[in-house]
Amino acid sequence: QSVLSQPPSASATPGQRVTISCSGSGSNIGSNFVYWYQQLPGTAPKLLIYRNTERPSGVPDRFSGSKSGSSASLAISGLRSEDEADYYCSVWDDSLGGLWMFGGGTKLTVL
């Protein structure tokens, strides 16, 4: 069980907006930047959001990140079939000597 809690699954129809949450604590999300990764089947994770809200070059503006207190969210608007993937939040945790943590992941299904 991950220190960062994500819903195991989410689903929506094309064109809709979906939000994926990531809940942590003061030693991780509460005090450090949050990152989001997209993992398509059989591929490596791809950075989607960095420093809570920033998008790397090439990531569509349909993807957006937010953070409030010890929780963060990834929103995907105008959902497309190719968005079907696993999504992971990640953050540095100051406890246990410091380490990068990942949430348990959310499997997004586009109905």
Add this chain to the structure above:
Amino acid sequence: QITLKESGPTLVKPTQTLTLTCTFSGFSLSTSGVGVGWLRQSPGKAPEWLALIYWDGDKRYRSSLKSRLTITKDTSKNQVVLTMTNMDPVDTATYYCAHSIRGPRCSGSPCYYFDYWGQGTLVTVSS
């Protein structure tokens, strides 16, 4: 552009030592604010960070695995090597290396993140 590729054995026996090499291009590991990390992902699970080596030679390890891990770099060859001792079947996973960059106006480990990942290499631990 930045690319990374992992190489090493696909099958190791329990108690053996695993040695993985990450060969990269498109950046230099002697550039300030750059690092290369190793992560792994067991089937159906979330990624798990293992180790990271910084541009200045400093290293960070996952505390629970620290006694088993060693990360080194060869800047001239653009390679980073991870060794993991005393392998066990629970270590079966896809192992990734990743480029790490420090965010602007920020210092320390929390400021680094993984922006480019290799394709990964599946390592199975079995007798």
